[in-house]
Amino acid sequence: MDKTAGSVRAPKKKSFGRILYENRVAYAYIAPFYILFLVFNLFPMVFGFALSFFRWDGLSDMHFIGIQNYGNLLKDPLFWKALQNTLFIGIIAHIPILLGGLVLAYILNSRLVRGENLFKTIYFMPMVTSAVAVTVIFSSMFGYNYGVINYFLSLFGEPPINWLGGDGSLIKVAVIVMFSWKWIGWNMVIYLAGMQGISNDIYEAASIDGATHVDVVFKILIPLLKPIILFTLIQSTIGMFNLFTEPFVLTGNSWTGGTNNGALTLMIYLLNKAPQGGNLYGYASAVAYVITLMIIFISTVLNKVTEEKDSGTGKGGNKK
């Protein structure tokens, strides 16, 4: 019906309002999403970008300062320290996250164990548990004077270790343990779903051809899981950049990220500029945009890396 109406009026160029009016029902249906998207996504994104060129404390006048925020950011040793900490924690933690997730998923998939659903639930639990509650538990485990870990050390005659204090270098250990503990279960559930999606025919064919367990894992399972591994990698990379609650609560709500900025992550750095600790909205927007660029960069690299390998093994389906 719309089409006929359109063709009749074709010679006259229709005004935007006219189009809106004619398709009002359709637009009304999609409006909720676009209104929310405009208000909560697009506007903050654009406004934030504009804001990153201003000095503004949210209350008094805005002052345009060009790219000074970006310049100062790159000159700030604390920003580099935060970036270094974030990458260190993220990269080290990905070893147990990836390997642990794969191994656990493989075990559950192999039908060696019963109660798959029970284990899935248990491993997934950390992902949905309140980070603050979990951190409180972990901070008492890593406690200096009354911590469980130091208690075990004392059984072997070892002196207590100040995990969360000292010179600040060991806070990262606690954060890495918490970060991996949280993400292993998530990765495992995704990998398991992926493994179950691989047809049994392939395994059977492989075993008829005399493939060993190791062959199956490295030549069938992992190559076929690659897109899924990539997905989890991007997810946990974003998780790494968003790392805030764990180090923040472990260091006693410290905006320094503990002694010597030991666990100062990018997100602590950002939120400390605004809206907590400081009200440097322009500067914080610049930080947010730099972090966004880094996430885009890493995601692109990850995509490229897997794409190349895929094309090496033949045309692995359509990517785009």
Added chain:
Amino acid sequence: MKRIVTLVLVTLMALLSLSAFAEGTVNKDISGYIEVGGWPSGDDAFKAAMAGFNEMYPNIEVELVFTDTTAHHQALQTSLAAGSGAPDVAMVEGAYIAQYKNSLALTDLNTLGAQAYKDDFGPFKWNQAISDDGKRMVAIPWDLGPTLYYYRSDVFEEVGLPTDPDEVTKLMSTWEGVLQVAEKVSIPGKRWFLPSAAYPYQWLFINRDYFDEKLNLVLERPGDIDCLNACLEIRKNGWDMNVDMWSSEAYAAYEAGTCVSVAAGSWFSGFLKTDIDPDGAGHWRATVLPAGMPATNWGGSFLVIPEQSKEKEAAWAFLTYMLCTAKGQNDMFAAVDYFPAYEPAWTQAPELYTAGDPYFGGQAPNALAAKIAGEVPAVYNTIMDTTAEGYIYSAFNAGAEAGETAEQIRERLGKDIEVACAELKLQQIQNLKDAGVWQE
């Protein structure tokens, strides 16, 4: 013509209503509906004083909109920037006041008659709420946090030390005395003198007077090196727990009597009673800071009226009743231990301040707090203060761990603060420039 008449009428009305405020007279007929926002236990305080308020202003309806401290300040900040959605009266914590004092989004309380109460408040708090150009006043102080040194008298007694606050103060009037006490009460690995040896050094800065009016960092202060040396000695001997004073480990140790002392604003009395050691009546006493440290203030909040409020008259009536009357302040003080910044409250219900507190074994920490409150000097606050404060604990621990001397730790702290506050300093300078009081 009609427009001119309207304009004149409106101006007249505005002037009339202003003069009514300025006289400070109570107008019982003020009516309206106001929202009051803040964080606990401010709501308990307002509820405790509400009966008196309702009696004086029967036509003002008050709704309390309370959330946690962080969420409250975030929401307030957002709604002030947006120009709508703020409550008619809002609490602002002492650490945040420097960020708000120049804000045009807050009503200039001088236009409502704030100057009438100037002499009722100590300059320390009053001046914090005045804008950098000295023209506007955006907040009225609610409470003070005179810094007290809390100690476990039961442990002091057990090890043969005096327990009476005056005697303890005398004994700990020098750093040698402090170290003697620390040694006596501590059993390394089992019982500690302090949560962290970094704190005595932090007490020197707890007025949050880190920067002077030229925004130079003022780190060197009388006795700081002696203080740091004592701190290092405490750390070296294992007389401190080496944990944050707000950590769950420290809380457990206060209650168990394994961490025998800590200093904080007098609001910490309420923390001890209700949260940390509710069954510990008689365990604790309080006195002034040791080693002759000057009287200081630790925290305390303010009330503001956002410019966007449509009920300023009612909001001002609420604010002045709660903060600028002895009854309002004392009703709240009795309920939640927020020590009134309004000084006439101290004398109008003296029993609240002088009566012995059974929790403190009959001692009256509030009498001591009142004395300290009178001695706190006016200081210069900036938006950098809370960030600077965070680095004391960190720099001391890092320095002590690296085996540095007192001077080296002070130098390290200076560098840490300069780096962390660099961007805030630019904003602060901008604020001062905007106010027309910054000279290069």
